[in-house]
Amino acid sequence: MQLDKVVSYHKALADPKRVQILILLAQGEMNGQVLAEKLGVTPATITHHAAKLREASLIQERRDKNAIYFSLDHYMIQSSSKAAVNLIYRKSEGGAQEMDEQQKQKRDGVIRNFITQDGKLKSIPSQLKKKLMVLEHMVEKLEYGKKYSEKEINEFIKTYHDDFATLRREFIMHQFMFREDGIYEVNPQEMWARWETLS
Amino acid sequence: MQLDKVVSYHKALADPKRVQILILLAQGEMNGQVLAEKLGVTPATITHHAAKLREASLIQERRDKNAIYFSLDHYMIQSSSKAAVNLIYRKSEGGAQEMDEQQKQKRDGVIRNFITQDGKLKSIPSQLKKKLMVLEHMVEKLEYGKKYSEKEINEFIKTYHDDFATLRREFIMHQFMFREDGIYEVNPQEMWARWETLS
DNA sequence: TGACTAATTAGATGAATGACAAATTAGCGG
């Protein structure tokens, strides 16, 4: 049941300070001190709110020198906002949501364009939407719920493309996988949700 | 600032019981006793939750005999879920998002169909999407940020159509305007967002 | 009007939560 996920997303946005944090981060990444300053609270409070936003995967973090810079996880923000509506209406009309036929064909075309007959990735698409489609195509081959070592992930990616480092980073960055203590796991969220809203 | 509105929407969905109520109501209207039974709580608790959901305009109520039947406000559920995302990204990419060319033409057609040469509204469209387009067309003539009295709003609407009461209600119901203490204000949210998802 | 049913209100209680100050940890640069 992803009720918990939906609730935790809404809890995360159920506080004005946290929404303001997201609004600020929409202008670009920012570290804790700056956020504290702009919102008129102490750094400790920012840590507190950041934890909630992190729980809901709404933000990402990057360290530079002493400071930790927060930024938005655009995909999660967009897809989570729909998750509630999907959850509410889902069961009543009893069915998984399918992507529309048009998108499906578009996707197939992109895959044919970038993946060779023998399953190699010709190149990493630079256009975001296409890149996401390719990443999705790859990650679908992995097993839900299974925990992979970094080595296994590298091996897997190398069956597609030599630049496993870049691709591995993309998987994490776009949340196709989660990493924790060097262990990788596929994100079970509906994948189409990631690019469905892009132009 | 519609920050409050966004927060109150998310607060409303920030509790599992309330989400479950909405899920149940998606199957059809239901009265308090039945909801209490299904969720394993007392009627008093349902009243409590209903108040929160009502505050966020997520449900509607109808009395029949002794019972009050709750049902979903589908429109608000859908639009509120987007409001947060709009709010977050609004200022940063500092620009109105444009609707696609196809929708623009469709919209123009509808407007031509319902608005006469001299700017009168022939009739109120019954089809939701068309109605929203017409309402948008009208509200665009009003000034952002300005506060209007009810009298002013009535006068304004009467330049389009005699039934100002109905139209005024529609403006509020579909959140083209907010009303507080008899003062009306245009909702600065991107308007196309309201009908953009409708079939 | 009086009995019945459903909903609401009032009041109480325990849990969760937002905020802060103070102490601590983590990482950087000499």
Next chain:
DNA sequence: CCGCTAATTTGTCATTCATCTAATTAGTCA
């Protein structure tokens, strides 16, 4: 290793909130 800076943790306090029970109100119907 030492000092500096940014972040986190800890502990505390006041507030909010979900829930219940009991009392009250609202509305129906005979």
